[in-house]
Amino acid sequence: MxxxxxxxxxxxxxxxxxxxxxxxxxxxxxxxxxxxxxxxTSQKPRRVIKAESAYYATINANVHRGVHTLSTKATEAQEAAREIIRRHINAKHVHEVIFTSGTTASMNLAAFSLGQLLLKKGDEVLISGMEHHANIVPWQMACERHGAKLKVIPVTDSGEWDLKPQRRSDATDSATSFSAERTRILAISHVSNTLGTINPVKKLIAEAKKLGIITVVDGAQAIAHLDIDVQDLGCDLYAFSGHKAYGPTGTGVLYGREELLERMPPWQGGGEMIDTVTFEKTTYAKLPFKFEAGTPHIAGIIGLGEAIRWMEDYDxxxxxxxxxxxxxxxxxxxxxxxxxxxxxxxxxxxxxxxxxxxxxxxxxxxxxxxxxxxxxxxxxxxxxxxxxxxxxxxxxxxxxxxxxxxxxxxxxxxxxxxxxxxxx
Ligand SMILES: Cc1ncc(COP(=O)(O)O)c(C=O)c1O
Missing domain, CATH: 3.90.1150.10 (Aspartate Aminotransferase, domain 1)
Incomplete structure (x- = not known):
């Protein structure tokens, strides 16, 4: 429910x-x-602009780091935004919502970390022919690092996925088949930024899941227009940018299923993402902080929370x-x-x-x-x-x-x- x-x-x-x-x-x-x-990028309603500037005017401080009042208030405001987003996309847990600087950063995080976790020589990553470069290049880079191959679902004349070859049960070398043996990751856009096509992601995710393939959705163009329910979609990871949904630039989200995020290695190191550091070894913080190195865009995140509330108000x-x-x-x-x-x-x-x-x-x-x-x-x-x-x-x-x-x-x-x- x-x-x-x-x-x-x-x-x-x-x-x-x-x-x-x-x-x-x-x-x-x-x-x-x-x-x-x-x-x-969408324009911003006054409420979002006000929320962002109110942070700077009244509670500006770094998050999680201080015991002082302003830091506590800033932390509370940031974490309140995380809960607004969790509820909006119907994630099960609030720590499944990772803040990034946008879809591009979310996809780079996903490709780097899943590449480390899953890809080896001969494996395949399947994307579609209508992807934004942000959902092509990070996977190409991951494939190069691990000796894997990028495969592409073709696009029809009307600008839809040509899924017929996907339904084949045999694991051939066709560029467009899922292969139970080789395909590790499916990374697809929910909505095409160029064509506007709303893709049947739920259906393809269900087929991929039967073969144990990890599924990643680029929701950059969906978040402002469709009701997103990540549990209903059944995806493992879902990425979007705040600025395309009436929120501030420099904000984004990577939703991830808890069990997978626990297994994924961090992609950037630094402050905030650690538990203990010695020169010999570092242990990492709990979710979601393991994936949030450095000072986040606190004002932007607060603005993003307000943008989501604004969209919910107007339906x-x-x-x-x-x-x-x-x-x-x-x-x-x-x-x-x-x-x-x-x-x-x-x-x-x-x-x-x-x-x-x-x-x-x-x-x-x-x-x-x-x-x-x-x-x-x-x-x-x-x-x-x-x-x-x-x-x-x-x-x-x-x-x-x-x-x-x-x-x-x-x-x-x-x-x-x-x-x-x-x-x-
Ligand atoms: C489908 C899609 N994916 C990814 C991106 C990258 O988003 P950002 O530039 O906010 O990181 C865009 C931006 O236009 C997009 O339309």
């Missing part, structure tokens, strides 16, 4: 939400800001429903632009839309949209192998948050149409 707090039934009002984001009042090149780069499902309306409207309207092709047409998507336009370079389009106050991301989105899969050098990507509006989508579509006329 979920231990999540009962959802607060605030009626979803986009105007009321917008009023909480100070940055939305900014003008860009004299135009109202239309912020459609939420997959890169993620209502936010997602609103973002879906924006996605559908943008898809319909953008497809009327001459020569425009959407990359990523899966049925199950979050509010992310990537597109290319015949005869128009994404960089030029992004620059012209910026002139109109519209912030979109252009380029490869840290998914170069995926760009190669679709034979494009880059895309223009609009990614929506709960504070965006249908009117803003219309402004973007109109500006795109105008830009295409200028650029062709």
């Amino acid at each position: 979920s231990t999540k707090a009962a959802p607060v039934t605030n009626a979803f009002s986009v105007e009321e939400i917008r009023a909480q984001f100070p940055i939305l009042k900014e003008l860009i090149h004299g135009k109202p800001l239309v912020y459609f780069d939420n997959a890169a 993620k499902a209502s936010m997602a429903a609103h973002e879906h309306i924006l996605l559908e409207h943008a898809t319909k309207e953008l497809l009327t632009v001459d020569g425009l092709r959407i990359i990523g047409t899966a049925k199950n998507k979050v509010g992310v839309i990537s597109f290319v336009i015949e005869g128009v370079h994404h960089y030029d389009l992004g620059t012209l949209l910026d002139q109109q106050g519209i912030a979109v991301r252009t380029g490869h989105h840290c998914t170069q192998p995926l760009m190669e899969r679709f034979s494009v050098s880059g895309t223009t990507r609009a990614s929506f948050a709960c504070f965006n509006t249908v009117e803003e989508v219309e402004v973007m579509v109109g500006a795109t149409r105008k830009a295409v006329k200028m650029l062709r």
